[in-house]
Amino acid sequence: MATELPGEGQGASPDAEDTHLREVLVQGEKVFDGHFLKVQRDHVRLPDGRVATREYIRHPGAVMIVPLLDDGRLLLERQFRYPMGRVMLEFPAGKLDAGEAPLRCAQRELLEETGYRAREWAHAGVLHNAIAYSDEGIEIFFARGLVAGHQDLDEGEFLELVSHSAAELEAWAADGSLTDAKTLIGLLWLQRWQSGAWALDWQPAA
Amino acid sequence: MATELPGEGQGASPDAEDTHLREVLVQGEKVFDGHFLKVQRDHVRLPDGRVATREYIRHPGAVMIVPLLDDGRLLLERQFRYPMGRVMLEFPAGKLDAGEAPLRCAQRELLEETGYRAREWAHAGVLHNAIAYSDEGIEIFFARGLVAGHQDLDEGEFLELVSHSAAELEAWAADGSLTDAKTLIGLLWLQRWQSGAWALDWQPAA
Known part of the structure; x- marks a missing residue:
């Protein structure tokens, strides 16, 4: 089955052509600002045009x-x-x-x-x-x-x-x-x- | 230097005797309850008796x-x-x-x-x-x-x-x-x- 899978040879790197997977920011805000943790909530446009919510930690690295x-x-x-x-x-x-x-x-x-x-x-x-x-x-x-x-x-x-x-x-x-x-x-x-x-x-x- | 370090042979497992490192809950609360992320903030007693704050994500695994x-x-x-x-x-x-x-x-x-x-x-x-x-x-x-x-x-x-x-x-x-x-x-x-x-x-x- 493996040879029927798409994507072979594309490597692990991000691809500028990945528009069928990409999510795009619509608007976002910081929803929790703790001593240590900062939580961001963004509304994003999905590849099919619908809007979804993404919550995530902003970390300095x-x-x-x-x-x-x-x-x-x-x-x-x-x-x-x-x-x-x-x-x-x-x-x-x-x-x-x-x-x-x-x-x-x-x-x-x-x-x-x-x-x-x-x-x-x-x-x-x-x-x-x-x-x-x-x-x-x-x-x-x-x-x-x-x-x-x-x-x-x-x-x-x-x-x-x-x-x-x-x-x-x-x-x-x-x-x-x-x-x-x-x-x-x-x-x-x-x-x-x-x-x-x-x-x-x-x-x-x- | 390595042989002077303490702790050798203790293994990687948690040790019930680790009271010199252990932090104990004083009181805590959920401070952010998002669609996906749940943030808990606990006040903990440090090994030296002082109190500190710990913020962390509660995740289902x-x-x-x-x-x-x-x-x-x-x-x-x-x-x-x-x-x-x-x-x-x-x-x-x-x-x-x-x-x-x-x-x-x-x-x-x-x-x-x-x-x-x-x-x-x-x-x-x-x-x-x-x-x-x-x-x-x-x-x-x-x-x-x-x-x-x-x-x-x-x-x-x-x-x-x-x-x-x-x-x-x-x-x-x-x-x-x-x-x-x-x-x-x-x-x-x-x-x-x-x-x-x-x-x-x-x-x-x-």
């Missing part, structure tokens, strides 16, 4: 860092995530400040949350974690040549640093005890980079 | 299906995702109806969105895609023995079916043109299953 310790282990955080009601194992991550470049944010968040600076950085890619209801993108960075220093957590931020081998993380991903999406995608990148399938362009820290 | 065609290609969707402003390449997915079992939802969503039924199903795991501001979990299923039938899209739902090889999807993940988090995690599972590293427990469709 974020970064994640996959920090490689010199002994081959990875630096992670254990953090209570209130919406989940439990402690989650995660790669360090944080939100962009207004106007902040992603690499600068990655270096700031790694330092603030873990106390580490890195001698080399590589940008791996970006992930979009909730495309049905958020415009958040998380830029993925790798860091190596780590040098320990002092943590500088935000007020009200509590987390615990841990280090684990890739094999341990793989086992926890496989058995369902590691479920954070960005961290799983960090593992995908790590596995594909370490296997030689995907490249990373390492640059010295500015 | 979702499923994703990694559908394996008999020729080895994968069945995916191209769908305009309004918060992203563009068409995204994704594995089929959808929200749980109230009280619906995840496998039942996966079978329903695969049929409605693609027209395919599957002879065999395997539950791979769960991913949590926005742990800072949503309680959403996406249950990951694999489906094989696919038999084509008729799509039955929801009103206002427009999508295009495509099929691609794992190698094509890997290349687009590596070059940044495939960025949907659940789909990247589907690729991680696919790669680790096909390499023999992770197992899938296939069951005939009920």
Whole structure:
């Protein structure tokens, strides 16, 4: 059946000709303006001309860092995530400040949350974690040549640093005890980079 | 440095002793009740006794299906995702109806969105895609023995079916043109299953 499906060879990229799928803003407004969450509600024109409603979070964007310790282990955080009601194992991550470049944010968040600076950085890619209801993108960075220093957590931020081998993380991903999406995608990148399938362009820290 | 980090050997699982990280509800309320998004604002007691505010989306949960065609290609969707402003390449997915079992939802969503039924199903795991501001979990299923039938899209739902090889999807993940988090995690599972590293427990469709 596969060869009968349309769209083959079009690639994953957006296509300017996608008018049969595209939704167009009619009018919109911010309907919730919380301390952390901003919700937008837009009325959109569907491909068939009808009008529908789209509600979504406006997010400033974020970064994640996959920090490689010199002994081959990875630096992670254990953090209570209130919406989940439990402690989650995660790669360090944080939100962009207004106007902040992603690499600068990655270096700031790694330092603030873990106390580490890195001698080399590589940008791996970006992930979009909730495309049905958020415009958040998380830029993925790798860091190596780590040098320990002092943590500088935000007020009200509590987390615990841990280090684990890739094999341990793989086992926890496989058995369902590691479920954070960005961290799983960090593992995908790590596995594909370490296997030689995907490249990373390492640059010295500015 | 790695051996000096605390927490080694604790595993990825939540720990009942994590009182130094845990946040406890003081009081909460629903502060936005949209057509699609429900926002909760809770006041919580932090580990140091202070009170902070947590805003997050209440989500019913979702499923994703990694559908394996008999020729080895994968069945995916191209769908305009309004918060992203563009068409995204994704594995089929959808929200749980109230009280619906995840496998039942996966079978329903695969049929409605693609027209395919599957002879065999395997539950791979769960991913949590926005742990800072949503309680959403996406249950990951694999489906094989696919038999084509008729799509039955929801009103206002427009999508295009495509099929691609794992190698094509890997290349687009590596070059940044495939960025949907659940789909990247589907690729991680696919790669680790096909390499023999992770197992899938296939069951005939009920």
